[in-house]
Amino acid sequence: MAQRKMIETLSQNMIEAHGLKRTFRARGKNIEAVRGIDLTVAAGEIVGFLGPNGAGKTTTLKMLTTLLEPSDGEAIVAGCDLRRDPRGVRRRIGYVAQGGTTAGIARAGLEITSQAELFGLTPKQARQRGEELLSALDLEDVWDRKCESLSGGQRRRLDIVMGLIHRPQLVFLDEPSTGLDPQSRANLWHHIRKLRDQFGTTVFLTTHYMDEADSLSDRLLIIDHGVIVGEGTSAALKARVSGDSLTFTLRDGEQAARAADIANTLAGVANIVTEANVLHYQIPKGAIVLPVYLRQLTQAGIEPIGAEIARPTLDDVFLTLTGRTLRD
Amino acid sequence: MMTFFRDSWIVFKRAIIISSQNPLWIVIGLLQPILYLALFGPLLTQMAGMPGFPPGNAWLVFVPGLLVQLGIFGGAFVGFAIIYEWRSGVIDRQMVSPASRAALIVGRVMRDIVVLFIQGCLLSGAAFLFGLAVPLHALALGLLLMVLLGASFSALSYAAGLALKSEDSFAPIVNTFALPILLLSGILLPMSLAPGWLQVLSDLNPFKHMVTALRFVFRDEIWNGTVLLGFGLAVALLVLSAWVGTRVFERQTK
Ligand SMILES: Nc1ncnc2c1ncn2[C@@H]1O[C@H](COP(=O)(O)OP(=O)(O)OP(=O)(O)O)[C@@H](O)[C@H]1O
Numbered sequence: 272m273a274q275r276k277m278i279e280t281l282s283q284n285m286i287e288a289h290g291l292k293r294t295f296r297a298r299g300k301n302i303e304a305v306r307g308i309d310l311t312v313a314a315g316e317i318v319g320f321l322g323p324n325g326a327g328k329t330t331t332l333k334m335l336t337t338l339l340e341p342s343d344g345e346a347i348v349a350g351c352d353l354r355r356d357p358r359g360v361r362r363r364i365g366y367v368a369q370g371g372t373t374a375g376i377a378r379a380g381l382e383i384t385s386q387a388e389l390f391g392l393t394p395k396q397a398r399q400r401g402e403e404l405l406s407a408l409d410l411e412d413v414w415d416r417k418c419e420s421l422s423g424g425q426r427r428r429l430d431i432v433m434g435l436i437h438r439p440q441l442v443f444l445d446e447p448s449t450g451l452d453p454q455s456r457a458n459l460w461h462h463i464r465k466l467r468d469q470f471g472t473t474v475f476l477t478t479h480y481m482d483e484a485d486s487l488s489d490r491l492l493i494i495d496h497g498v499i500v501g502e503g504t505s506a507a508l509k510a511r512v513s514g515d516s517l518t519f520t521l522r523d524g525e526q527a528a529r530a531a532d533i534a535n536t537l538a539g540v541a542n543i544v545t546e547a548n549v550l551h552y553q554i555p556k557g558a559i560v561l562p563v564y565l566r567q568l569t570q571a572g573i574e575p576i577g578a579e580i581a582r583p584t585l586d587d588v589f590l591t592l593t594g595r596t597l598r599d
Numbered sequence: 600m601m602t603f604f605r606d607s608w609i610v611f612k613r614a615i616i617i618s619s620q621n622p623l624w625i626v627i628g629l630l631q632p633i634l635y636l637a638l639f640g641p642l643l644t645q646m647a648g649m650p651g652f653p654p655g656n657a658w659l660v661f662v663p664g665l666l667v668q669l670g671i672f673g674g675a676f677v678g679f680a681i682i683y684e685w686r687s688g689v690i691d692r693q694m695v696s697p698a699s700r701a702a703l704i705v706g707r708v709m710r711d712i713v714v715l716f717i718q719g720c721l722l723s724g725a726a727f728l729f730g731l732a733v734p735l736h737a738l739a740l741g742l743l744l745m746v747l748l749g750a751s752f753s754a755l756s757y758a759a760g761l762a763l764k765s766e767d768s769f770a771p772i773v774n775t776f777a778l779p780i781l782l783l784s785g786i787l788l789p790m791s792l793a794p795g796w797l798q799v800l801s802d803l804n805p806f807k808h809m810v811t812a813l814r815f816v817f818r819d820e821i822w823n824g825t826v827l828l829g830f831g832l833a834v835a836l837l838v839l840s841a842w843v844g845t846r847v848f849e850r851q852t853k
C-alpha cells in the first residue's frame with residue numbers, strides 16, 4: 272500500500288499550476304506582474320523559462336517556491352499544495368535566487384553548513400556534500416573564504432551549491448549562469464544534466480541565453496507580460512516560425528526604413544523589424560529571396576553594408592509570438 | 600516545537616560565528632557606554648547629594664541607567680544588519696528552507712543577547728573599577744533587565760528593518776524613537792531633578808520605570824512594587840516585540 276502510494280506520487284507531475292496571478296501595489300498603482308499562468312512540469316524534466324526583462328519570470332518562481340503568495344490561482348509543487356502545505360513544498364525543493372544568496376561577511380563553508388542544517392543535515396554531512404558539490408563546480412579551496420572575496424562567477428556557483436546541498440527533487444534556478452564565463456557555463460550545464468540523469472532531479476530554470484535554453488532544456492515555456500505565449504521543445508517552436516531569418520545592415524536609419532518598405536512588397540514576408548540601421552525580417556526560402564531583394568535595393572539606390580541569412584533562432588520564435596525581440 | 604528550538608539554534612550559530620569573525624561592531628557598541636562611564640560619570644559624582652538627587656552613591660544612580668541604555672541601543676540598530684542580509688538574499692534563502700519563521704528571528708535575537716551580555720559584563724567590570732559597589736545578585740538582576748530590553752529592541756529593530764528594507768527610511772525611524780526614550784527615561788540624569796511637566800511626561804515612558812526599578816535594585820531594595828512594575832513592563836515589552844517580529848517575518852510573503 273505504502274509502495275503504491277509512492278509510485279503514484281512519483282508518476283505525478285512535479286509542478287502543476289492553474290491560473291497563477293500576482294499583482295503588486297506600488298505607489299498607488301497596480302502592477303500585474305503575472306496574469307494567470309497554467310503550467311505543468313513532469314518529474315525528471317528540465318524546463319527552461321524564457322522571457323524578456325520584467326516578463327514575470329522571477330515573480331512566478333517566487334510564487335512556486337512559497338516566497339510570494341499568489342493573488343489568485345492554485346499550484347501543486349513536488350506533491351504539496353502551495354497554499355495548504357508550504358512547509359512540505361519547502362522541504363522538497365531547492366531555489367537559487369536571481370540576486371544571490373550569501374552574505375559577503377560570512378565564510379562560504381559557514382553559509383553552506385547552516386543552510387544544510389536547516390534541511391536536517393548534520394554538519395558533517397553538510398561538509399562532505401558541500402565539498403563534493405564545490406569541486407563538481409570547480410570551486411575548490413573556498414570553504415574558509417569570505418563570500419565577498421570571491422569573484423562574481425565563483426560566488427554565483429556557490430549560490431548553486433547552496434541550492435543543491437540538500438539534494439532536492441525539484442530545483443528552481445533563476446538565471447543560474449549570469450556572470451559565468453563560457454567554460455563555467457558549459458560545466459554547469461553538464462552538472463545539471465548529470466543531476467537529472469543520476470538522481471532524476473527536476474529542473475526549472477529561467478534564462479536569457481538562447482544557447483542555454485536551446486541546449487539544456489528539454490522543453491521551453493515562453494513568457495511575456497505575465498502570460499505564457501508559447502510552449503514546446505526548441506525544435507518544435509522553431510518549426511512554427513515560417514522560413515529563414517534575414518538581417519541587413521544599412522548606412523543609416525533612413526535607408527533601413529526605405530529598405531523595409533521594399534521588403535514589405537515581398538511575398539510571404541513576416542515580422543519586419545528595424546532597429547536603428549539594422550533591418551530584420553523572416554521569409555520562406557530565404558536563400559532564393561536574398562539575391563532578388565539585394566538587386567531591388569541596388570535599383571532603389573540603397574547599398575547594404577552587410578547581409579546575413581540564418582535558420583530561425585529562439586529569438587525569431589519570440590519575435591513571431593510577441594512582435595518584439597527577446598533582447599529588448 | 601522541537602524544530603523551532605533546533606532551527607533557532609542553527610540560525611543563532613551562524614549569526615554568532617559571523618559576529619565573532621567581524622568583532623569590530625561589538626567593540627564599537629561597547630565604546631559608547633564606556634565613554635559615558637569615563638567622561639560623564641565623574642560629573643555626576645559631583646552632583647550627588649544635591650536636592651532631588653536619589654539617595655545613594657552616584658554610581659548606584661548612573662550605572663543602572665547605562666545598563667538600560669546599552670540594552671536599548673545595543674538592540675535598536677540591528678535592523679541595519681537585517682537589511683544587509685535581506686539585500687544579500689540570505690533572508691529569502693532561509694525562508695525557502697523548512698525552518699520555522701519564528702526561529703529565523705529568534706536565532707538572531709539570541710545572538711544579540713549574547714553579544715549584549717558580554718558588553719554588559721565588561722561595562723559592569725569597568726564600573727566596579729570606577730567605584731561602583733553593589734551586591735552580585737543586584738548586578739545579575741541589572742544584566743537580566745538589560746538583556747530583556749536588548750532582546751525586545753533587537754526583535755523590533757529586525758521587524759522594522761525587514762518591513763522597510765531601506766537604510767534611508769530605517770535610520771530616521773530609529774533615531775526618532777531612541778532619542779526621546781533616552782531623554783525621558785532619566786538614564787543620564789534622574790528625572791527627579793526635572794520640572795513638574797517633564798516628570799509627568801516621563802511617567803508615561805515605560806523605560807523610565809525600568810531605570811527607576813533598577814536603581815532600587817542596586818540599592819538592594821528588591822521586593823517592592825516599583826521593581827515589580829519595571830520588570831513586568833520589560834517582560835511585557837519582550838512578549839509584544841517577539842510577536843511583532845514573528846508577524847513581520849511571516850508576512851514577507853504578502
Ligand atoms: N516587489 C515588487 N513590487 C512592485 N513591482 C514588482 C515587484 N517585484 C516585481 N515587480 C514588477 O513585476 C514585473 C515582473 O518582474 P519579474 O522580476 O518577475 O521579472 P523577470 O521576468 O524576472 O525579469 P528579469 O529578466 O529582469 O529578471 C516587473 O514589471 C517588475 O517591475
Ligand SMILES: [Mg+2]
Nearest residue numbers: 328329330369
Ligand atoms: Mg528575474
